[in-house]
């Protein structure tokens with residue numbers, strides 16, 4: 001595993017990145033996917049962090065991408081705590097589970113630290129993110145919006161980028177509005193890509 005580079009995404013990458021995301025997420029969490037449209041929308045969102053918009057390349061080929069958004073924890077004491085959320089992140093299908101995802105993730109997190117951000121929270125699999133220092137957000141006293149208190153929140157992860165940033169914070173994390181896309185808009189956008197079959201598969205969560 002070598003010859004890879006990680007650099008900022010440019011406008012010329014947009015379509016290829018959306019296609020990479022579509023291929024990588026297709027039928028993973030639901031029949032088809034929405035993430036290629038989500039990034040399309042998020043790039044124009046004021047909460048989008050342009051300095052943390054990365055692509056990974058190997059031999060001139062796009063093999064991965066990751067993005068971040070600014071959001072808040074609505075703290076129980078009434079304050080808003082600035083944090084980041086992340087994703088979509090993906091790696092090309094033929095290169096999954098070879099270590100590229102971890103390299104891209106760790107690189108992105110290092111840059112987020114350099115920019116002075118305090119913490120990152122999002123929905124994800126502890127099997128992958130745990131290796132890069134993420135833990136359950138519940139351990140930090142942070143709750144996921146709209147989730148009943150007794151519900152399983154093990155999908156909701158957190159990593160402090162500044163040690164102790166969440167020490168005195170309890171509260172509710174808000175997913176940025178931009179992630180909520182309309183199914184009809186996704187459908188329409190998806191039609192601009194080559195046809196792909198949507199399949200209902202075991203393990204999908206939606």
Ligand SMILES: CC(C)(COP(=O)(O)OP(=O)(O)OC[C@H]1O[C@@H](n2cnc3c(N)ncnc32)[C@H](O)[C@@H]1OP(=O)(O)O)[C@@H](O)C(=O)NCCC(=O)NCCS
Nearest residue numbers: 024025089090091096097098099100101102124125127128
């Ligand atoms: C998730 C994703 C970005 C991970 O990138 P990757 O290059 O495949 O992962 P890595 O090889 O760097 O994984 C490092 C370790 O994390 C763990 N891991 C990776 N993917 C995992 C998964 N889906 N479930 C559980 N553990 C996982 C493994 O322990 C892996 O090491 P191992 O293969 O030696 O056991 C990539 O698989 C992908 O694009 N998936 C589809 C899109 C997606 O789900 N994105 C994330 C949404 S939250």
